[in-house]
Amino acid sequence: MEFRNPQSVKNPRILLLAGILALSAACQSTPKTYVSTFDSVDLNKDGRLSKEEANNYLVLGVFDVLDDNHNGELTLIEASADKDATIASEFKKRDKNGDGVISRAEALDFGLKQGIASKVFPQVDTNKDGYLSKKEVHVYYAAREDNPF
Ligand SMILES: [Ca+2]
Ligand SMILES: [Ca+2]
Ligand SMILES: [Ca+2]
Ligand SMILES: [Ca+2]
Numbered sequence: 001m002e003f004r005n006p007q008s009v010k011n012p013r014i015l016l017l018a019g020i021l022a023l024s025a026a027c028q029s030t031p032k033t034y035v036s037t038f039d040s041v042d043l044n045k046d047g048r049l050s051k052e053e054a055n056n057y058l059v060l061g062v063f064d065v066l067d068d069n070h071n072g073e074l075t076l077i078e079a080s081a082d083k084d085a086t087i088a089s090e091f092k093k094r095d096k097n098g099d100g101v102i103s104r105a106e107a108l109d110f111g112l113k114q115g116i117a118s119k120v121f122p123q124v125d126t127n128k129d130g131y132l133s134k135k136e137v138h139v140y141y142a143a144r145e146d147n148p149f
Helices: 006-010 012-018 022-029 034-041 051-066 085-094 104-114 117-124 134-146
Strands: 073-075 101-103
Touching (some): 034 051, 051 104, 051 117, 085 104, 117 134
16 A cells, blocks of 8 residues: 555544545544544543534534644644645635634534534434433444444
């Protein structure tokens, strides 16, 4: 597999913009950080993620991967190192105030509007109680690690 380049871990940047497979993206990049991200988006600290919280989880999981300098804002360069033209227009959609960076708030706002958790949520919520427990998230990640495709 000589074509497998070491930058592949950066591929999640596309997924932020596609906004759907964020969970697996965060997994591929930083498998350990999902726990701290989980806690940070579990706003009501009940140890489980509602759909809204899961949306934030997906957004921030990828956001933090893309935010190379960890300043809480995404520049176009951070979001699109592969210089894909479609990413530039996708970027503008998320940069609501037009200041040239996507803040976490802007990313979260866009993620909620898109309902990006709606596709992944049912797959992760294995007991169908409408919330994601840490265990459910862990199980989902573990399965992804075994089956990257
Ligand atoms: Ca919660
Ligand atoms: Ca940044
Ligand atoms: Ca902005
Ligand atoms: Ca559940």
